[in-house]
Amino acid sequence: MKTDTKPANDRIGWRFDNSYARLPQSLYAQLHPVPVRAPRVVIVNHALAESLGLDFRTLPEAEAALLFSGNALPDSMQPIAQAYAGHQFGHLSMLGDGRAILLGEHVTPAGERFDIQLKGSGQTPFSRRGDGRAALAPMLREYIISEAMHALHIPTTRSLAVVATGESVMRETMLPGAILTRVAASHIRVGTFEYVAGTGDKAGIKTLADYVIQRHYPDLSEAENPYLALLNSVIERQASLVAQWLLVGFIHGVMNTDNMTISGETIDYGPCAFMDAYDPDTVFSSIDQRGRYSYSNQPHMAQWNLARFAETLLSLIHPEQEKAVALAEQAIHAFPEIYQAHWLAGMRRKLGLFTEEAEDSELIASLLTWMHKHQADYTNSFRALAAETFPEDAVLQDADFVAWHARWQARLSRQSESIASALGLMRANNPAVIPRNHRVEEALAAASERGDYALMQRLLAAVTNPYADAPEYSEYRTPPAPSERVYQTFCGT
Incomplete structure (x- = not known):
């Protein structure tokens, strides 16, 4: 099927320089998206487009639908499906973009480079037995959650657009199909390195690194050992990223090595969720039967994934295997301390602490223990502490909490900053609104089952302004009733 008329570059502002497509061809397959029957724009992220130096506002909707479906692409795009491997729940598989096409790399007017990728764009050589397509609800979930994460100042891939395809996909039932346009600093993963290492191509590992x-x-190009420095830099970014996840109660759900980016961005919003009642063992993913990627286990799994990355770099880190292993192990063993430093610094900000005291860790642990015991809502508990007028909640009259609160107040009094400054710091680090699972599912059902996008738009407005006390979005701050609780989330493939 031939593609339609190509949208004019000068109206949009595309500036493509496809450097990944100049790497060895073993890393990708060249192909175009599979055209769809009747593409229709569901949503375009104009704020993101503007930050990229792009303008889709003047593009007719029909042309935008052709572009974001992959039915019509500018000549400057060089579509490829990337090859990569991945340890999926601990088991290594050779994978690749089975339902995604990297259109190319757009360079912004400021000189920043971003991947532009279509997700759900049809079969590729890496599809195995998959149909290469995506359903509307999971693509809208990724749009909502990734934009919420960006608003929470957490490094993330982002969503530029979603189009309905006019076709159905078969999962457990027939569902409306869709394609997401994803923007990332890059889609290079730990699994990309595992793929090259799995072929035994040492020269290829060096080229990729x-x-x-x-x-x-x-x-790092000027570092004494640039490849060890690369390992340490990726460890630092991932330690910071996972700490930020836990600070807002986020659970990724599928922390396989193909879902860990080298850039340090959150990627893949399949069975992800935000925790309501605090429980460190919380798992939402329907496929995570043993809690491998539970809330509290995420730092351990990040370290495990990074060890797999380190293994691919050994021949570059040092020519002597024993020395290379020793250097890599030293770097990996530093992860818990790096992670803990990021997490503790974030927790201090959540409690309004500008200074550091040795007892802070125990103060934080006591609060979390109390929250777990009383099934307190994680987000609302921290936000309540930041209120100028403390709420008269019955559970907050508990003797253990009253004692903890007195210790916290004494701790605040030992720093020179005012209480008003402490509360300001807390309000800037404790969101009032998160994309609660029951609200997300409610919006996705309305969109997918009834073609009603009003709830999604309202939810987006709330979660992209998460630190504001906006009365009009108060319903998004309410934890789910027992009948509304979402116990499982699904990857959508």
């Missing part, structure tokens, strides 16, 4: 350093960590 050099490319990553040039693209994401250019300062």
Whole structure:
């Protein structure tokens, strides 16, 4: 099927320089998206487009639908499906973009480079037995959650658009199909390195590592050991990222090595969810039967994934295997301390603490223990502490909490900053609104089953302004009733 008339570049502002497509062809397959029958625009992220130096507002909706479905692409795009591997729940598989096409790399007017990818764009050589397509609800979920994460200042891939395809996909039932346009600093993963390492191509590992350093960590090119420095830099970014997840109660759900980016961005919003009542063992993913990627286990799994990354770099870190292993192990063993430093610093901000005291860790642990015991809502508990007038909630009259609160107040009094400054710090670090699972599911059902996008738009407005006390969005701050609780989330493939 031939593609339609190509949208004019000068109206949009595309500036493509497809450097990944200049790497060895073993890393990708060249192909175009599979055209769809009747594409229709569901949503375009104009704020994101503007930050990229793009303008879709003047593009007729019919042309936008052709572009974001992959039915019509500018000549400057060089579509490819990327090859990668992945440890999926601990088991290594050779994978690749089974339902995604990287259209190319757009360079912003400021010189920043971003991947533009279509997700749900049809079968590729890596599809195995998959149909290469995506359903509308999971694509809208990724749009909502990724934009919420961005608003929470957490590094993330983002969503530029969603189009309905006019076709159905078969999962457990027939569902409306859709394609998401995803924007990322890059889609290079730990699994990309595992793929090359799995072929035994040591020269290929060096080519890929050099490319990553040039693209994401250019300062490392002057390091004494740039490949060890690369490992340490990725460890630092991932430790910071996972700490930020836990600070807002986020559970990724599928932390396989193909879902860990080298850039340090959150990627893949399949069975992800935000925790309501605090429980460190919380799991939502329907396929995570043993809690491998539970809320509290995420730092451990990040370290495990990074160890797999380190293994691919050993021949570059040092020519002597024993020395390379020792250097890599030293780097990996530093992860818990790096992570803990990021998490503790974030927790101090959540409690309005500008200074550091040795007893802070125990103060935080006591609060979390109390929250777990009383099934207190994680988000609302921290936000309540930041209120100028403390809420008269019955559970907050509990003797253990009263004692903890007195200790916290004494701790605040030992720093020179005012209480008003402490509360301001807390309000800037404790969201009032998160994309609660029952609200997300409610919006997705309305969109997918009835073609009603009003709830989604309202939810987006609330979660993209998460730190505001906006009365008009108060319903999004209410935890789910027992009948509204979502116990499982699904990946959508």
